Each structure stands twice: as C-alpha cells, then as structure tokens.
Amino acid sequence: MSDTFGQLLRTHRHTAGLTMEQLAERSGVSARAISDMERERSVAPQRRTVQALAEALALPEAQQPAFLAAARAGRPRKTSTAPPGSCALPRPIPDFTGRGGELAQLSRVAAQPASPVAPVMTISGTAGAGKTTLAVQAAHALGAGFTGGTLFVDLRGMDARPVGAAEALARLLSALGRRDDEIPADEADRAGTYRELLHHRQVLVVLDNVADESQVRPLLPGPGPSLTIMTSRRLLAGLEGVHRLNLAQLPVGDAATLLQRIIGDREPGAVREVVELCGRLPLALRIAxxxxxxxxxxxxxxxxxRLSDERRRLDQLIAGDLRIAAAFSLSYTQLSPQARRLFRRLSLAPVQDFDARLAESLDPADPAVIEDALDELVELSLLQAHVDGRYRFHNLIRLFARGRLSEEESAAGRDAVVSAVA
Structure with a gap:
C-alpha cells in the first residue's frame, strides 16, 4: 500500500533533518499547517503548496512525481467537509432573471489565478435590489468548482444585535470540520485558524447581510484558493483590496421578464406599467x-x-410577510437622527436629482453636518450618488421618505420645508 501524503511529508522532512518550524520558514507554509498535514487532520494542500514544500525539502527530481501524486490522491473530489445542514446554502430562486453582467463579473473573479490574497467580492445596493438572491444564484452556479464546498452565513446586519465575528467564525470552523474542543476561545485565534484552513481548501463562502466593516474584518481570508462573497446594504467602503459590485434596479426588459415569469404571459402593456411603478426593483416586482x-x-x-396612486403605492406592495416598506424601514432605523431628518425632508425636493445646496436649504444644520448626513444616506443605499455631486432617490424610497415626513414631523415643520423649496 502506498504511503499517504502525510507519511511522505514526515519522512522527507526527517531525511532533510528539518523541524516543522524550519520547514515552515523555508517553504512559507505555516508550522501548524505542516503539522495538520503530517497528522492527516486536513485535506491535501493545493499544488502550489506541495511544490513549495518539495522545493524547501530539496527533493530529488525523481522523488517529486510520487510526492505530488500522493497529494492529489488525498485531495477531495467534491463537496464540503461540513456536517449536513451546517452553513448550508439557501435554495436558488427558480425564476431568477437577469443580472447576466453581474454573474459574469463574479465568474471572472472566481476564475482569477491564485494571488497573494484570496479574492473577496462585495455586493451592495438598496433594500430589495436582490443582493442575497444574486449571491446565492452565483454560489450555486460556481459551487462545483470549489472542491472544499460552499458555506453560507446570515450575519443579520439589520438586526438590533447582528451576529458577532466570533460567533460567525465558530460556525464556519465547525462547518469546516473542527470539533467544538478544537475551536479557540479567542476571536483572533479563531480568525487565524479560519485563515489557515482556507489557505489549503478551495471553499466558496457567502457572508450575507453584513452590518459593517468591523463585523467582517476578522472573516477576511488570507492567501489560498477560496472565494468570499459579501452582501450588504452598506457600501463597505472601508474594506481594502476587495472587488465591488453595486446593484442597481433591473433594466426594463429584465424587469418585465421577471414579472412575466411569475405571473405568466399576460397583458404586456399593463406589465410594463407595473414594472415602472415598482421602480424595476426585484423585491417590489416579486411582491406585485x-x-x-x-x-x-x-x-x-x-x-x-391601484399602484398608480402614490399615496397608497407602498401599502399595495405587500404579499404575506413580504413588505417593501418594512425592508426600507430596516435601513432607516440604522441612520443617525440628523440623517433621518434630512432623508425625510429631501423627499420634497422639487427636482429628480439635487445637490448639497438644496439639502442645506431643507435643514438649518451646519453645511459640514449636511455633507456627513448625505454620505450616510449614500453609504446605506438610501440615496444614490449621481454625477457631479448630485443625488437622487429611487422612486419607492422617495415615497417611503414622504411617509416618514408625514408621520414624524409636525404640520408646521412640513410647511417650513415646502416653503424652503418653493
């Protein structure tokens, strides 16, 4: 019976008279990873790792093929090491429509050659833009290329208490096969163990509904063949070295196709009208x-x-537990008091797009404070940054902002805002 890769690695290391630490220093592979490989506690490493070890061990050319073959023999063919149901990917949406360019971009990132750091793609956009749906669809499409499996964690970023990084790391480490007693107590140690595992495994990780940068910094991978996809209503502008994808509303044709795939081929003229009244937002179209x-x-x-009445449009976009206004409200509650007030008042802007000067006329705050509030609204995807320092609302979000203005400000306050923009 042939020796396993772990046995061969140990034999060659002893022959070379090297400790694990010395081999780690020569090869660039950590001592912990070498220990796991020798004790066969991890799957076989990727080819470049094997080659680095072979060079560090100064293996004769005649012995290298057997060394590489043992590594290939120990490498899993497919699927995750995770326990059944652990960090399982949600089901794909059968009538998923459009987003061909975005899927192609994700595919290109996944197919990139190995680089010093494993790629990370952020998908941002307003509530209802279809961020999670796109990430799940992409993960199902690309998953076959990741021999270490596909993992999904909902970080519950819009909740009052989002999932902490330490808890998310514990879930991921468990799904990657670590027993409870092997998961470090310290968050930094968990992060290090997680990066070490991803260094040797080809895993696709979806981190859904990210709250902010601090939540996911410990979950960023190091070197290795993995791919991480993050979704968030925030732009996550503080993350460095990531690929970015910002979801806008669907093109008219794709939006109409989505609605027709749900309801069948009916009344094309009225379908186009509903599509525009829904602002071509996937969640609104799904509800309709x-x-x-x-x-x-x-x-x-x-x-x-029914949707043509702006005063009642959001009330019409309800189907069971799907409510477009509730989706917007989750973002609204994340805002500072100043940003909330500006958000409400901007709903009365008399033009489709506007600049900071108009925003200043709606609120007596210092101009610097107004700029900060505008940045906050853009960061949470409640306002779209347009060209040349101008901003605009998605039409459904503008209606939501008007509703908040009516509910939360006095009649005198609303009249003052109307006078300011008259």
Whole structure:
C-alpha cells in the first residue's frame, strides 16, 4: 500500500533533518499547517503548496512525481467537509432573471489565478435590489468548482444585535470540520485558524447581510484558493483590496421578464406599467407578482391602477410577510437622527436629482453636518450618488421618505420645508 501524503511529508522532512518550524520558514507554509498535514487532520494542500514544500525539502527530481501524486490522491473530489445542514446554502430562486453582467463579473473573479490574497467580492445596493438572491444564484452556479464546498452565513446586519465575528467564525470552523474542543476561545485565534484552513481548501463562502466593516474584518481570508462573497446594504467602503459590485434596479426588459415569469404571459402593456411603478426593483416586482398570483380574479391592469396612486403605492406592495416598506424601514432605523431628518425632508425636493445646496436649504444644520448626513444616506443605499455631486432617490424610497415626513414631523415643520423649496 502506498504511503499517504502525510507519511511522505514526515519522512522527507526527517531525511532533510528539518523541524516543522524550519520547514515552515523555508517553504512559507505555516508550522501548524505542516503539522495538520503530517497528522492527516486536513485535506491535501493545493499544488502550489506541495511544490513549495518539495522545493524547501530539496527533493530529488525523481522523488517529486510520487510526492505530488500522493497529494492529489488525498485531495477531495467534491463537496464540503461540513456536517449536513451546517452553513448550508439557501435554495436558488427558480425564476431568477437577469443580472447576466453581474454573474459574469463574479465568474471572472472566481476564475482569477491564485494571488497573494484570496479574492473577496462585495455586493451592495438598496433594500430589495436582490443582493442575497444574486449571491446565492452565483454560489450555486460556481459551487462545483470549489472542491472544499460552499458555506453560507446570515450575519443579520439589520438586526438590533447582528451576529458577532466570533460567533460567525465558530460556525464556519465547525462547518469546516473542527470539533467544538478544537475551536479557540479567542476571536483572533479563531480568525487565524479560519485563515489557515482556507489557505489549503478551495471553499466558496457567502457572508450575507453584513452590518459593517468591523463585523467582517476578522472573516477576511488570507492567501489560498477560496472565494468570499459579501452582501450588504452598506457600501463597505472601508474594506481594502476587495472587488465591488453595486446593484442597481433591473433594466426594463429584465424587469418585465421577471414579472412575466411569475405571473405568466399576460397583458404586456399593463406589465410594463407595473414594472415602472415598482421602480424595476426585484423585491417590489416579486411582491406585485405574488399578489397577482394569489388573487387570480385580478387583472394586471387592476393592479397597475391601484399602484398608480402614490399615496397608497407602498401599502399595495405587500404579499404575506413580504413588505417593501418594512425592508426600507430596516435601513432607516440604522441612520443617525440628523440623517433621518434630512432623508425625510429631501423627499420634497422639487427636482429628480439635487445637490448639497438644496439639502442645506431643507435643514438649518451646519453645511459640514449636511455633507456627513448625505454620505450616510449614500453609504446605506438610501440615496444614490449621481454625477457631479448630485443625488437622487429611487422612486419607492422617495415615497417611503414622504411617509416618514408625514408621520414624524409636525404640520408646521412640513410647511417650513415646502416653503424652503418653493
């Protein structure tokens, strides 16, 4: 019976008269990883790691093929080492539509040659833009290329108490096969162990619903063949060296196709009208489609007529537990008091896009404070940064902001805002 890779590694190291620490220094592979390989507590390393070890051991050319073959023999063919159901990827959406360019961008990042640091892709955008749906769809499409498996963690970034980095690391380490007694108590040690495991495994990790940069910094991978996809309503501008993808509303054709895939080929003219009234936002289109399917006696024209009343449009975009206003509200509650007030008042801007000077006219605060509030709104994807220092709302978010203005400010306050923009 042939020796395993771990046995060969130990034999060659002893023959070379090297300690694990000395081999680690020569090869650039950590002593912990070498120990795990020799004791066969980890899967076989990637080819470049094996080659680095062979060079550090000064293996004769005649012995290198057997060394590489043993590594290949020990490498898993497919799927995750995770216990069943642990960090499992959600099911894909059967009627997923569009986002071809975005999927192609994710595929290009996944196919990049090995670099000093494993790639990370952030997907940001407003509530309802389809960030999680895109990440899950991409993970299912790309998963076959990741022999170490695909892992998914919802970090619950919009909750009052998001998942902490230490807890997320514990879940991931468990899914990667570490027993509870092998998971370090210290967060920094957990992060180091996680990076070490990803250094030798080809794993696709989806970190969904990120709260902010501090939550995911300990989860960033080091070198290795993994890919991490993060979704967040925030731009996560503080993360360095990541690929960025910002989701906008769907193009008109894709938006109409999505709605028709939900409801069938019906009333194309009214479908286009509903698409525009929903602002081509995937969640709003999903709600509109589900609403029609659950009310077979309704025509698409009937729903379009109901949505045409701006005062009631958000109230119409409810289907069971799906509520477009509730999705926006989660972002709104994350804002500072100053940013909330400006958000409400900007809903009365008399033009489609506006600059900081108009924002200053709506609020008596210091101009620097206004700039900070505008940045906060853009960071949380409640306001879109347009060209040349101008800003604009998504039409449904503007309606949500007007509702907050009506609910939270006095009639006198609203009249003052109207006067300021008159």
């Amino acid at each position: 489609g589900n609403r029609l399917m659950s009310r077979p006696q309704w025509t698409v024209r009937h729903l379009a007529d």
